[in-house]
Ligand SMILES: Nc1ncnc2c1ncn2[C@@H]1O[C@H](COP(=O)(O)OP(=O)(O)O)[C@@H](O)[C@H]1O
């Protein structure tokens with residue numbers, strides 16, 4: 001049975017890398033993927049991983065109908081055996097419904113990759129719809145870590161290392177960024193709630209906020 005799968009996690013946990021691996025393994029067996037993305041850091045029409053891999057992708061526009069796009073593509077005699085949608089948090093809820101229809105009516109697997117919550121720990125509308133509609137939600141195995149050593153579950157937006165809580169929901173950026181730029185840092189819930197980033201905590205080894213890294 002074809003599926004809509006939502007691979008979710010924090011920023012920097014390997015979602016785009018996994019998307020590229022899925023694409024690589026399927027293309028090695030002669031399958032052809034339709035790859036959608038939106039607002040990738042590498043630029044328009046790109047799906048990129050921090051490991052340095054990048055591939056071309058279809059840049060999704062605001063009001064683009066993804067189901068109609070695939071029907072049109074297939075009706076022209078072109079192939080698509082499965083679909084990858086990276087940065088799926090930036091898709092509109094209606095576009096997630098269209099991806100579900102691709103699974104149900106066209107019989108294609110759809111693999112969507114994205115962060116679930118924004119810098120205020122609120123669901124992105126596209127991610128909310130994925131949670132509502134996905135056949136399966138997969139949390140990535142390689143966990144990103146908070147500065148304290150705990151599993152990172154939240155995305156913080158920072159300016160000069162300080163966590164900010166006001167601003168637009170969508171601001172493209174990275175965990176590696178220059179001074180003065182808007183950046184991001186992944187944190188555990190405890191430190192996201194306390195607005196304690198690596199910089200503001202001083203990442204002090206003896207701080208009571210440093211958790212032991214447990215093997216489990
Ligand atoms: N120099 C490196 N050596 C090994 N692994 C790295 C390196 N740089 C990044 N990574 C891995 O890549 C992951 C980020 O991958 P990426 O696919 O770009 O993440 P996401 O799409 O979830 O933001 C990091 O969590 C880390 O596991």
Ligand SMILES: Cc1cn([C@H]2C[C@H](O)[C@@H](COP(=O)(O)O)O2)c(=O)[nH]c1=O
Nearest residue numbers: 011012115118119155169170171172173
């Ligand atoms: C938390 C948060 C993130 N973003 C942006 C920042 C990046 O451009 C992407 C996430 O990309 P990644 O491949 O998962 O690292 O989302 C945003 O616009 N708003 C936010 O609140």
